[in-house]
Amino acid sequence: MRTLFKTFLLVITFFTLTNINAQNETNKSNYFQISPRVGYDFPTYNNNTPYIDYKAGLEAGISLDYYWKWFGIGVDFDYIKNKPESTYPTENLIGSGGLITNFNLSEASITRMFYGIGPSFKYENQQGNLVGELNTRAGLGSIKGGRTLLTDAGTNDLLNFHAGYNAKNVISAKAQARITYFFNKTFGVHAGAYYLRHFDVTETLDSGLGISAGYHPITTMDGQNMLDRSGPIVREAPCDCDIASVGVFAGLTIKLDKKVCSVCGLDHFPHCCATCGCGVTVTAKDKFTGEILPNTAIVLSDINGNIIQSGTTNSYGVVVFNDVEPDNYIVKGKLYTIDLEETSITKAEFKDCKADGSTIQKVIVYADENYILKGNVVECNTADGIKDVAILLKDKINAKQKNTISNTEGNFIFHLKQASTYALNGKKDGYFSNEVEVTTDAYNRNSSLFIDFEMCIDPCGKAIKLENINFDLDKAIILPAAKPDLDYVVRLMQENPNITVEMSSHTDSQGSDEYNQSLSQRRADATVNYIASKGISPSRLIARGAGESELKNTKCTNNVPCTDEEHRINRRTEFKVVCF
The missing domain is CATH 2.60.40.10 (Immunoglobulins)
Structure with a gap:
């Protein structure tokens, strides 16, 4: 236990030095926190009774801490319950009357309570959601119970005895380390370990037996335990001996902020009112045009680069940061991966802000020439x-x-x-x-x-009409006016080498079905040949004569009188892309 105690002292020293070095890295407001917990305690009782094992047991407690940045003061209360267990060997135990088979045993639980006060130290990450703490406490303890008695049921001879404790106002000390994870600004969970020591704890003197502890010596021979009848029962006077324990625990943490506004000088507990801090309004604009810039990422950081608040400008190019405490800040921005020219806010500007109740106005500009x-x-x-x-x-x-x-x-x-x-x-x-x-x-x-x-x-698969593909009557020769549209198809196929194009020629319903089918096929072949002549592989081209089988203006079928404009709707050339 001495080694463990020294280890805790080293941890205290290291944690203290770490927090002194880190105090400039964190600038969190003062706050009060409550941390109830439950755990398991592993005790060591130094007394004059060698045949008692003090078992681990329940620990419940609460810590109350008030922090100023990295340093604080706190109080602890702990309730611990252990139970002693007699380890006096009872198997093959030979007494004056032979083998002892019946025993009387009573074992009473021990309760310990600790009340302590002392300094607390903490270190937290930049987001403030992960906190490591070291609590050191000095105070008073009380230890009650633990009377243990083992006798021979036949002769009523005392075999093993400890009167237990009824000690009050025992000088005690405790070192405790814990890690807390906060889900939000108020609630978190923690886990940790502690070392607790009660100094010079006086044992109870049993008035009936006149001793605080005693046991009957044993001689072991040939696997048998024999009561040593050559001497009297070992009787012990009350011992002023230490009791120590280590334990592990977990619990909840509730944090109540207390902000002290450095400008107005007022305490606001547990919530900071609107008079603390200032609002900072940042407008993002283009340097050359003066255009406002929506959807621009804006970051407010301290002079060490730690992010204080962040946001995105609204449709008016504005983002507002509320309750910014007086300090020196840097405003940065980014629009589509391009950094804006940063600007700064001085601590002196907050005094002007508090004087007239206004917000601090800042403009950050996009200066890229592209x-x-x-x-x-x-x-x-x-x-x-x-x-x-x-x-x-x-x-x-x-x-x-x-x-x-x-x-x-x-x-x-x-x-x-x-x-x-x-x-x-x-x-x-x-x-x-x-x-x-x-x-x-x-x-x-x-x-x-x-x-x-x-x-x-x-x-793919969508039919697209080519507007200028016209042919002379009863002809299938590509006219000069049609070549720009067909060149467009050529470029499309050059830019998309994985497509195949189907060229479809359609006629109106005038003339026989057989004639229109033949004419449309010759015209489809002519368009395909033209495209192939421009370097497109014929394997990527399909010529399809549809004749009058796919009329767009379905009113103008065979033997139905229609104007030439109505028939023209059906006379068309289309292409359809097939993707692979």
Whole structure:
């Protein structure tokens, strides 16, 4: 136990030095905490009775602490209950009348109580939710009970006896270490261990027997225990001996904040009122255009870099930090991975704030000279955003490229340099994309930070009409006016090498079904041949003549009079992408 006690003293010294060094690292407000606990106690009783084992037992207690930053003062109360157990050998015990088989045994529990006061030390992490504590206490204890008596039932001879204790106002000391995890600002759970020592505890003197302890000596021979009849019972006078124990415990911690406002000088317990601290309003703006910047991450930190509060600007580019205690601070911001120019708040500004009841106003600026492309990818001809589209951005002037993925709303962002031209392409399984361009030359950085941009991708299998694919009457020759639309298909297939295109030609209902089928097939073949002549593999092209089998204007069927405009709706060329 002496070694264990020395170990605790070393822990106390180390913890104290650690907290002295760490006091500048934490700047938490003063507070009061209540920590009830339950645990298990392992005792050591130094007395003159060798045949008693004092078993481990229940411990219950409570600690009350008040902290000023890392140092505090606290009081403890502990209730401990142990039970003595006689270990006097009773098997094969030979007395004056032979083998003793019947015994009388009484064992009374011991209760100990401790009341102590002393310093407390703590160290907590930057978030304040994990706290290590060391409590040292000095005080008084009381020890009652523990009378143990073993006799021979036949002769009533005393075999083993201890009168127990009835000691009050015993000088006691305790060292306790615990770790607390706080779920929020008020409630937490803790676990720990302690060492408790009661000094010079006087044993009870039994008035009937006239002794405090005694036992009958034993001689062991051939596996048998024999009462030593050569001498009298060993009788012991009351012993002023120490009682020590170690224990482990767990429990709840309730923290009640007490804030002292350094400006107003008022205590507010347990909650800090609105007069303590100041509000800090931070507005994020673009340096060149003066635009407000929503969704900008803002951090308020102390001069050591410890984060005090953080938030995101609202739709007006503003974030408000409440109840900021007077000190020197740094305000930092970040918009889409780009840092804003930081600003500072001095402690003197809080005095002005308290004088007129206003908030401290700060502006933090975005000074990057590049544009921010705020893109949105949708399905063509709809407003539905598409998530998880791989967006490729190519800088056509500087020969560089970037990649990103659209979010659940189909949104994505890129930072674009001034005076450059970019090509964007989107890829996703089941979709195909056209390459689109955006040129920053068309914008002025002094009047615009954001470039809003929408691009679309089409699902595979969707039929897309080519508006300018017209043929002369009864002909299947590609006209010059049709070539731009077919060149568009060529570019699409070059940009999406994993797709196959089906070219479909449709006619109106005028003429026989057989004639229209033949004519549409020849026209589909002509369009496919043109595309193949531009370097596209014929294996990626399908020519399909649909004739009049898939009328869009279903009113104009065979032998139904229609105007030429009505028939024109059915005369069309379409392409359909097949994705692999």
